Amino acid sequence: MDKDEHDFKGQMKYEHYQFFFRKHWVKFIQPILFSLPVGLLILVILIFLGRLTLLVDIAFIHVFYVYFTLLTSIGFLILAGLQMINFYFDMVIITDSRILIVKKTCFLKNNSDAIDLTKIQDIAVESHGILRNYLRYGKLIITLSTSAPPLVIHHVPDPHYYLEWANRVKREHILRRRTDRFPAKPEDQKSQDYSDYLQDIQNLNL
Known part of the structure; x- marks a missing residue:
């Protein structure tokens, strides 16, 4: 990516935008x-x-x-x-390396939290109640691998859909980091098996 080309403000040089969503209209x-x-x-x-x-x-x-x-x-x-x-300003941006939670107003607030995908232990959905299930919105609960408390994103539209997307981006990011550290060697059977495993995972994500 060219250093002058950005999909959003604050995007890092080698970071690639994946998707974003705004809060539910509720x-x-x-x-x-x-x-x-x-x-x-x-x-x-x-x-x-x-x-x-x-x-x-x-x-x-x-x-x-x-x-x-x-x-x-x-x-x-x-x-x-x-x-x-x-x-309109309150949104969540997902890239291939992190999750950005933007909380911005016109004058009083301009906050953003960034979560590295490798530090995410689990992502879950919580959607309790008739109204939330009928209108299809809920919470994304992000559990970190550190001792920090879980991060909750409220009013997520169609949370199961974005949960699947976020998990897919997370898996691809982790697999890419592993392949960069441990490149597959054709003469090494273990490495070949690992490459086959990566291919199977990618096929499941299609």
Whole structure:
């Protein structure tokens, strides 16, 4: 890969992008559902204040109410738009050597966690409940080979599908590292058997 060609920001020189996914749309709906009653409450307050301003024959109060209503409406729309942008930025990127968990917002947060594929001991799926199984989302639980606690990725769409992809990339990465360290030699029967084993594993992944 050319050093000037990148599939995403922060990509290493000899790293190859495999796939990515964003969180399930349920994660986007949750703040929207919270915003709806707040928006209705603000609307009721504005209507109530509007009726009060009609009882007062003061031009300044009328102008202030108009600007206050305008700014409140714009602020609410901006917050709703930021929720959409934050949902778009929150993603998981899988390369041939690591998993990157990007947690980014427009202004307040720009975090990313990188997990080396060789340090992953196991990847499991947890999808409990009728709603999660019906809407097909759940958790990816990544167990590391170190003493660190398992890493949980919430709101993963179709988690079993991405579990299979992640395991395939992990196996190919480990096999590639082993073949680089122990190249197969035709005259060595053990090495030949190992090469046949690698070929069988690759055929299973097709």
